[in-house]
Amino acid sequence: MPVTTSSAAIHITPVVIKTFFEHSRSKAKRLRESKPDEIPQDDIWFDEAFHIVKTFIDMGTKNTVESLQAFTNTHVPAPYWAAVSPVTITLFSCNAAADLLIEWFGPEEVKYVVGGERWWQVRGLDGVDGEWIAELEDMVSENEAKNINGRKLSNTDANILRMEKLETVMLYVHGGGYFWGSINTHRYQILHYAHKFKGRAFAVNYRKAPQYPWPCPLQDVLAAYLYLIRPPPGAIHKAISPSKIVLAGDSAGGGICLTILTVLRDLGLPMPAGAVLISPWVDLTHSFASVMENCHTDIIPKHGFLAKPSTLWPIPTQVEPGGRIVSTASNLPPKPGNVDTLKPSPSRIDLKQTRKDSVFGPGETVQTQEEMMDSSNSTPSNHESNSKLSSNQSDQIAAALQRRDLDHWEPKPPKVFMENPNAQPLELRSQIQMYATTEQLIHPLVSPILQGSLGNLPPLYIIGGDGELLRDEIIYLAHKAAEPSNYPTRKGVLRDSVRQQENAKKFTTPTKVHLQVFDGMCHVLTVFMFTRSASYAYHTIAQFVKHVTQNDDAHLLKNPFPVPNDTWKSTLANEHGDAISGHKPHKLKKRSQHLDDDGYRRLDGFHNASDISTSLSQAEVDVVAENECMPLSAVKKQSDDIVYDDLSSSKHCDCSAQPEADDLGLFIRERVDIKGKIRPMEPAEAIHALNIETTHIGLIKEAPAQRWRAGQDKWDKKYARKTKKVIKQKLSNEAKFARLLQNAFDEGFVHISCQNGKSKPTDVSIPRTDTVGEIQVDRRWGPLDLEDESPPATAIAGRRDTPEAIALLKRSIYHAAPVTHLTVPKLKTIDAIRAALDPNDNPNKPPKQSVAEEQVKTHVIPIHGLRIWDNLVRYFGKKTSINVATKIDSAAEKVGLKDGRTE
Structure with missing residues (x-):
């Protein structure tokens, strides 16, 4: 059954029902085991949402990969209160990006590692799908937009102009x-x-990979970044200053953002503000x-992102003799600068002869890892000399040798x-x-x-969950960027790279980093928008x-980061009263506000406990709601004044461990509990990842x-019958590809390669005009232009055995030909008939492209899972906000905020 x-x-x-009944039981079990510390799963709504995402x-x-991609790349309409203007990042910008990467x-x-x-x-x-996104209430009115431009505009273009007054831009x-998700999964x-x-x-x-693997997403x-700062001809928006742009991304998107920053830095291009x-x-x-x-x-599957077999994935489709992981058949990997191969060539494999001294080559006997290390260092093996030592001593020496020889x-x-x-x-x-070949x-x-240096980058705000699989690399990344000299790249x-050698010496200025690790949270905690941790984030x-x-x-x-003052405080009441839940917050009116002698914020003259001001900070709400277990003197009753401790500032940190004022902001290391309270991160020497x-x-x-x-072996066994069908489908697709190409020649x-001397694209003859397609000047290459190229095995451009490869070929020949095509032929009659009978094809329109690239459009009002998830988020948020409001009312009564007076 597809997704x-x-x-x-x-x-x-069934998971929702099971979680509902087991929730209380699991909380009780934790209490019996003397684990009173709160965890995010103590909230029934987070517990449900966590298991929903994990199950999905x-x-x-x-x-199959294609099925998941299609589901998550289905177009979902935007909310009525939002302005969403789709645009195409044209080939003009794509070509400029390609030139920079080359x-x-x-x-x-580019030849030996990238493959061409x-x-x-x-x-x-004809480019990359993009969307301008903003809230309608933040934009210029329609009347003002009409005055900006005299000509009649579509609603999409008019909204882009109406957004012009909003200078700050987040490129998300x-x-x-790296292989699923879309602007539709993340729009909300x-x-x-x-x-x-x-x-x-x-x-x-x-x-998306695997059809469009690395470096396609980077391009x-x-x-997209070049599209913003250097608009191509015909773009409706004005050029945006890099100082007004912030890159943002989650998971794979976060990795791409960091990579783009290093490319911009290395090439001396203007970088975003952060x-x-x-x-x-x-x-x-x-x-x-x-x-x-x-x-x-965490929500990530235990065995990683496996998939039901299809013509696309896995690679290879059928497990080869020996399995997908085998005992090595050769000794040393290639010399630096050369990429190894998944399957060593026959010249590197010959187990019949023995190794001669420490010279490696054809005829070598496969060694142990330690023997390889010793021999590669041109030193005699220490294995025999250590045989008389104790087991513990031998292990210590082996570990030392291992560190040295690595x-x-x-x-x-x-x-x-x-x-x-x-x-x-x-x-x-x-x-x-799926994103890149193993090599x-x-x-x-x-x-x-593995960058030679992550220094000299714009300010980075990095967040992660303490319970996620990627926690250690997130923490290490932040420290490597902030302290380049303390976390060098391995030799x-x-x-392997002259550029990385140069970068390690050139970019030594520490990057300003604010790192926050959230207690108990899983991968991409911002998905769970209704939680306090996400609200804070x-x-x-x-x-x-x-x-x-x-x-x-x-x-x-x-001051690379905001100072944690009153303007920085999260408003919990607002967090649960805005677009997430649609629930109006309680309000607490106040007459005046000032700081007491200790610098605490003091709120005087509250009116009604059920009327809490929207300007009340999250810290203050937390204190009122949980006054029974307030740290320090969070709530002090002094005549008619209530003093609130500033939980979001350093009041609840070990202030002695905080940096001096002159150093504040260069590298901030913090942990955040499930209520949004922060504390300093433990010393680096106490963190295993560092x-x-x-x-x-x-x-x-x-x-x-x-x-x-183990997971892939299980999948291979489970889908063995499906694998055999896939192999037959691949053979059938190869035949279709060859037939379509031959019919086009007929x-x-x-193609330009058919001409003697291989004429330049600018010398092409006039193409035929009795077709629906055209030769596009900005489209440089098509799937027939890969001579001397070595694309990855999954790349759609080099495939001949998938339906997507056939659709790409058909489009490039008949509808959107690159400049290397000298003619645009008519569709052969038999091919036109086949297209007319195919519900997914049309002889008069370009065929639908891979769901890794083109959004899936529905022709009915969609009741789509992505919209359902948005509604669930609103529902969870509403329930959470009601619970918080109830706690606030109850706590306010306990501290004397009743009938407009203190008791």
């Missing part, structure tokens, strides 16, 4: 494991950000410990780093991540945690965005690799 609203409901409903993602792994890579790397400079520029659409890059969250910082957002629907997001990274995925090798420790507290021998993918150095290493024979996972633009990565993100875009460079140099060996970062390690294999199609 649909109905199938999702079938899977999720798990259901996605039981379906410059960044350089000729050698053409395949990733091939696309089905959605998450979804993006709207909430725009509402909070009173500005506009621009969302980009970048192409699209970079094109970036918000929400649970950024920056290490695709999974080399940190939390990916193994936090499986039960500087010389670092197991590149597809080799796996073994826990036991005496074991024979393993090799991956399948692609484990590419250690590239700094794939896993930016093997630097040896949305507010602080908005304050950061406003701060870095509305202050000049001189001010930001000394004490991992540098040489171990970015290695594919045995434990996560074996866990992935009807007069001519």
Whole structure:
């Protein structure tokens, strides 16, 4: 059953019922086990939402990649109170972005690591889908917009002009494991950000893996940034100053944002004012410990993003003899600068001869990991000399040798780093991540945690959950950016890249970082918009965005982050009374406000406990609602005054551990509890993620690799029959592809490669005009232009065996031909008949492109799961706000706020 609203409901409903009945039981069990500390799951609404999301993602792994992509890329109408203007980021901007990436890579790397400079520029659409997003009430009125431009505009263009007064722009890059999700899954969250910082957002629907793997998404997001600061001809909006733009992204989107920042920095291009990274995925090798420790507290599936077999995924479709992870068949990986191969060539595999001394090559006997390290360092093996030592001493020496030799021998993918150095290493024979080939996972633009330096970037606000799989890499990322000299990149990565060597020496200025880790929260906590943690996060993100875009460079140099004062405090009553829940908050009127001698905010002369002011801070609401367990002197009754402790400031931090005033803001390290109260993060030496060996970062390690294999083996067995059908489908698709291409040649199609001497595109003859298509000057390449290219196995541009590849070919020949095509032929009669009979095709229109790129449009009023989720968020938010209001009323009575007077 494909991923649909109905199938999702079938899977999720039993989980909702089960969670409802087990919620109280699990809370009682925690109390019996003497675990009184609150966790997010203590809130029934969060508990339900957590299991809904977890179940949905798990259901996605039981379906094909294409099915999940189609569901999450279905167009969903925007709310009536929002202005959403879709636009196309044209090929003009896409080409400019491609030129910059080619410059960044350089000729050698673009050929041998990326696989060429053409395949990733091939696309089905005429650009990239984007959306301008803002709240209607924040925009210029319609009458004012008419005065801006004399000509008649569509509603879409008029709204873009009406947004012009909103200077601050958030360029949002959605998450979804690099292969699913869209502007539709994240639109409501993006709207909430725009509402909070009173500005506009621009969302980009970048192409998704595995059809459009790395660096396709990088090109699209970079094109979106260029589209904003350098509008192409015909764009309705004015150029936006980079100082008014903040990049923001969650999960995969956060990783892309960070990567784009490093590209802009390296090429000397203007950078945005700052970036918000929400649970950024920056290490695709999974080399940190939390990916193994936090499986039960996160929404990410235990075995990773598996999928039901299809013509697209997995790669290879059928498991090969020996399995998807096998004992290594060769010794050392290639020399620095050369990418290893998933399957070593025959010249590297010959187990019949023995190794001669320490010279490696054809005829070598496969060694243990320790022997490889010793030999690669040109030193004799210490294995025999250590045989007389105690077991503990031998282990210590082996560990020391391992640390030393990893500087010389670092197991590149597809080799796996073994826990036991005496074991024979393993090799991956399948692609484990959809975003990039296994060999590419250690590239700094794939896993930016391996950048030579993360210094000299604009201010970063980084948040993550303490219960998520990516927790350790998020914490390490923040420290690596803020303290470049303390967290160097391992030598093997630097040896592989001259640019990274230069960056490590060139970009030494610490990046200003504000890191916050939220207690108990899972991956991308902002999805759960109704929780206090998310409310706090949305507010602080908005304050950061406003701060870095509305202050000049001189001010930001000394104050890169908002000062935690009264203007920064989150208004809990407002948080649950705005667009999330639609519930009007209680109000508490006040006559005056001042600071007491201790600097506490004092609110005088409250009127009614059931009438709480919308300006009441979250900290104040927390104190009133929970006065029985207030820390310090949170509520003091002094005659007619009530004094509230500032829980969102450093009052509840260990102030002695806070930085001095001159250093404040360069690197802020904090933890946030489930009520939005902050405290300083423990010292770096007490955090395991910050004490991992540098040489171990970015290695594919045995434990996560074996866990992935266990899941994939289970899937291979479960879907064995489906796999056989997929193989037949691939053969059938290859035949269709060949027939379509031959029919095009029969009807007069001519490619530039058919001409003697391979004429330049500018010398092409006049194309035929009796077709519905045209040759597009800005479209450089198509799927027939990949001579001497080596696209990844999943890339749609190089495929011949998927329906999507056939649709791409058809579009490029008959409808949107690149400049390398000399003619645009008519569709052959038999092909036109087949298209007319195909419900997903039309002989007079371009075929639908891959759901990894093109949004799915419905022709009826959709009752879509994404809209249902938005409604659930509002419902949960409403229920939470009612519960909070009830607590506030009850607590206010207890502290004497009754009938307009204190008792």
